[in-house]
Amino acid sequence: MSRFPVENIRNFSIVAHVDHGKSTLADRLLELTGTIDKTKNNKQVLDKLQVERERGITVKAQTASLFYNCEGKQYLLNLIDTPGHVDFSYEVSRSLSACQGVLLVVDANEGIQAQTVANFFLAFEAQLSVIPVINKIDLKNADPERVENQIEKVFDIPSDECIKISAKLGTNVESVLQAIIERIPPPKVHRKNPLRALVFDSTFDQYRGVIANVALFDGVVSKGDKIVSAHTQKTYEVNEVGVLNPNEQPTHKLYAGQVGYLIAGMKDVTEAQIGDTLCLHKQPMEPLPGFKSAKPMVFAGMYPLDQSEYNNLKSAIEKLTLNDSSVTVHRDSSLALGAGWRLGFLGLLHMEVFNQRLEQEYNASVILTTPTVPYKAVLSSSKLIKARRAVQKNMIFIDQNRVMLKYLFPLNEIVVDFYDSLKSLSSGYASFDYEDAGYQTAELVKMDILLNGNTVEELVTVVHKDKAHSIGKAICERLKDSLPRQLFEIAIQAAIGSKIIARETVKAYRKNVLAKCYGGDITRKMKLLKRQAEGKKKLRKIGNVEVPKDAFIKVLKTQSSK
Numbered sequence: 001m002s003r004f005p006v007e008n009i010r011n012f013s014i015v016a017h018v019d020h021g022k023s024t025l026a027d028r029l030l031e032l033t034g035t036i037d038k039t040k041n042n043k044q045v046l047d048k049l050q051v052e053r054e055r056g057i058t059v060k061a062q063t064a065s066l067f068y069n070c071e072g073k074q075y076l077l078n079l080i081d082t083p084g085h086v087d088f089s090y091e092v093s094r095s096l097s098a099c100q101g102v103l104l105v106v107d108a109n110e111g112i113q114a115q116t117v118a119n120f121f122l123a124f125e126a127q128l129s130v131i132p133v134i135n136k137i138d139l140k141n142a143d144p145e146r147v148e149n150q151i152e153k154v155f156d157i158p159s160d161e162c163i164k165i166s167a168k169l170g171t172n173v174e175s176v177l178q179a180i181i182e183r184i185p186p187p188k189v190h191r192k193n194p195l196r197a198l199v200f201d202s203t204f205d206q207y208r209g210v211i212a213n214v215a216l217f218d219g220v221v222s223k224g225d226k227i228v229s230a231h232t233q234k235t236y237e238v239n240e241v242g243v244l245n246p247n248e249q250p251t252h253k254l255y256a257g258q259v260g261y262l263i264a265g266m267k268d269v270t271e272a273q274i275g276d277t278l279c280l281h282k283q284p285m286e287p288l289p290g291f292k293s294a295k296p297m298v299f300a301g302m303y304p305l306d307q308s309e310y311n312n313l314k315s316a317i318e319k320l321t322l323n324d325s326s327v328t329v330h331r332d333s334s335l336a337l338g339a340g341w342r343l344g345f346l347g348l349l350h351m352e353v354f355n356q357r358l359e360q361e362y363n364a365s366v367i368l369t370t371p372t373v374p375y376k377a378v379l380s381s382s383k384l385i386k387a388r389r390a391v392q393k394n395m396i397f398i399d400q401n402r403v404m405l406k407y408l409f410p411l412n413e414i415v416v417d418f419y420d421s422l423k424s425l426s427s428g429y430a431s432f433d434y435e436d437a438g439y440q441t442a443e444l445v446k447m448d449i450l451l452n453g454n455t456v457e458e459l460v461t462v463v464h465k466d467k468a469h470s471i472g473k474a475i476c477e478r479l480k481d482s483l484p485r486q487l488f489e490i491a492i493q494a495a496i497g498s499k500i501i502a503r504e505t506v507k508a509y510r511k512n513v514l515a516k517c518y519g520g521d522i523t524r525k526m527k528l529l530k531r532q533a534e535g536k537k538k539l540r541k542i543g544n545v546e547v548p549k550d551a552f553i554k555v556l557k558t559q560s561s562k
């Protein structure tokens with residue numbers, strides 16, 4: 001790695017709106033630099049996770065070091081491919097801390113979209129060089145000139161700086177490599193200073209422990225060095241350093257300005273915090289600024305399907321959150337579902353992907369409860385909080401056909417089906433991005449679900465006053481379908497305070513006490529029926545409804561998929 005002086009290094013990221021072609025461009029760059037062989041099978045090579053391949057989207061940023069010869073000089077290009085969906089923008093902002101420039105990929109047909117704008121500003125605020133790349137010029141409806149004008153108008157980047165390519169066919173991709181070398185500055189680092197390495201991502205390997213992705217800002221790190229974590233103050237010996245090419249390739253050393261991985265016998269997932277600084281044990285340094293912690297937007301309870309799986313699930317969640325540090329975890333417990341956790345996610349897709357990764361990568365089976373958003377409640381006797389609807393904040397015309405609208409929404413109104421409705425209403429043209437605007441007052445009510453008068457804690461929800469009736473009714477109906485009949489009648493009720501807003505009844509299971517009673521002795525029949533009625537009365541009085549666990553699961557599963 002010493003062959004690469006700082007001035008021959010470029011660290012860059014590819015950012016774009018979802019599906020505009022980042023991963024395809026990454027494939028071509030890997031091929032052009034000989035990092036991977038050119039075959040027809042190279043499709044999203046950096047999307048390594050099963051969930052990414054199944055869904056065709058990137059959810060994790062991935063790093064690859066490329067070696068490129070240009071005018072007799074050998075360059076080291078460190079590429080970080082990032083996700084495009086709004087739920088994973090935290091991955092983008094972290095990746096940018098290891099870069100000096102970005103390729104901003106824009107689809108030649110769709111033009112600038114919500115995440116294009118959001119990613120541009122992330123890069124702009126981090127003072128990175130932005131190279132606009134207009135992709136998919138091979139499409140029949142491509143209109144690269146229109147997109148150039150949009151880029152000039154919205155981002156103030158002269159249109160002659162745009163590079164027009166087809167990542168799929170490989171057209172003009174070579175000029176992207178040229179632009180990376182000419183327009184992105186080398187990192188500003190000092191190799192003579194003592195080591196400072198920023199941990200910007202990490203994964204857990206069952207055999208080797210934590211594998212930390214590091215960007216070196218100062219100094220050199222070699223195999224055998226004694227290092228210390230600024231976060232935990234624990235010391236370690238470096239077992240292996242290397243670059244991702246795109247698979248791990250050990251090297252003797254890593255120098256300031258380079259990006260690679262480091263394994264130092266960290267066996268516990270809490271030891272390698274993302275945002276931590278690693279220094280030499282003998283020369284501790286001031287830590288580098290870490291990362292703004294992610295702010296979860298959607299919360300859901302997670303429980304093992306079987307309580308005996310609790311410890312396995314705990315360790316799976318710990319390992320996965322090491323790789324996805326934007327998920328928050330708090331212990332929780334429920335009478336029906338046992339011990340579990342309350343997890344915070346950046347959005348619904350993020351929640352689904354996390355769940356799917358747990359199943360696929362850790363073989364875990366979990367119950368995920370209805371997602372909710374956080375509320376701040378001021379409890380008064382009327383429990384009532386004033387409502388506010390969406391308020392328009394801003395409207396900017398990007399060109400004749402495109403407008404950017406800014407609204408203030410209650411989060412609960414947009415997390416579940418807003419994006420789908422927006423897409424279908426606009427025939428897929430509108431795109432959407434959001435950020436937290438703080439708490440607002442709203443007319444919310446706490447809705448209880450009662451079984452024969454007893455509150456079912458697991459089904460208590462906070463809903464908007466106007467929607468309480470329909471949601472309450474739907475839950476009661478679903479519970480009715482999932483509860484087995486018992487010897488006594490079960491009243492299922494949805495209530496706000498003491499007011500009942502919906503009700504369903506599960507009829508008592510009537511045992512045929514007359515089955516063995518042949519003939520017509522009416523007094524004997526009456527006696528048996530009277531005894532049965534008394535038995536039922538007794539049961540109803542002391543009746544504590546037995547709810548089988550899978551009834552909860554059914555109700556919670558249907559609720560969360562709604």
Ligand SMILES: Nc1nc2c(ncn2[C@@H]2O[C@H](COP(=O)(O)OP(=O)(O)OP(=O)(O)O)[C@@H](O)[C@H]2O)c(=O)[nH]1
Nearest residue numbers: 018019020021022023024057058084136166167168
């Ligand atoms: N016609 C055409 N299609 C392309 C081109 N580049 C990418 N695509 C297609 O566009 C789709 C999305 O490409 P990806 O590379 O997965 O996009 P992405 O931006 O990485 O998507 P996310 O990782 O989910 O954000 C795929 O079906 C690609 O085959 C191109 O130059 N021309």
